[in-house]
Amino acid sequence: MTSVRLxxxxxxxxxxxxxxxxxxxxxxxxxxxxxxxxxxxxVSQLNGCAYCVDLHTRDARTAGETEQRLYALPVWRETPFFTDRERAALELAEAATSLTEGPVTNEVYGRAAAEFTEVELAELIWTITVINAWNRLGATARPWPLDRPRSRPGQ
Incomplete structure (x- = not known):
């Protein structure tokens, strides 16, 4: 188990x-x-923040997300499980998270702008920015311990 650093x-x-x-x-x-x-x-998967992956996949389930789509999230481009709106959001999130590869391109931004109103797009960009900040804290300082793993049935 990952321990608290700071x-x-x-x-x-x-x-x-x-x-x-x-x-x-x-x-x-x-x-x-x-x-x-x-x-x-x-975004939490991309940034390697175990705490946030755990937290937000749980929150996604609470919000009605299915196991199938959560399992497919790392390969969302290869599956038919996501809407055009979701694909545009995920693509923008990945591009804004991976800035070492370059700034968000006009093509990626344009696909998101076609799916979201300006207000929604602004809210989405803020959401991506905030989770990236949390991920950087979690992946660097590991300030919060993860729950102990639950044993599997029959163990």
């Missing part, structure tokens, strides 16, 4: 409160909760 939330509580406030604001949006959790889950 409790940044407790050592710099004023910054933690600010990020929590930003996170709360990013959740007061018009976008579908299941779509947002798909985006948060995929």
């Amino acid at each position: 409790q940044v939330d407790k050592l710099a509580p004023h910054i933690n409160r600010a990020l929590n406030a930003l996170d709360a604001a990013s959740r007061k949006v018009s976008l579908e909760p299941a779509l947002l959790e798909l985006v948060r889950s995929r």
Whole structure:
């Protein structure tokens, strides 16, 4: 199990409160909760934040997401399980998360802009930005322990 490295939330509580406030604001949006959790889950996968992958896949299930789609999320391009709107959101999320490969292209942005209103697109970009911030904390400092794994039935 991954152990806590540094409790940044407790050592710099004023910054933690600010990020929590930003996170709360990013959740007061018009976008579908299941779509947002798909985006948060995929970004967390890309960033290697185990805590956030666990958290947001659970939240996605609560928002009505299916196991099949969650399992297929890493290969969403290769499956028929996602709508054009979801594909545009996931593509934008991946591009905005992988900025070392270059800025988000006009083509990727254009596909997202075709599926979302300007307000929705702004909300989506903020959601992607906020989860990337949380992922960087989680993947670097590991300030929160993961739950102990549950034993499998029969063990």
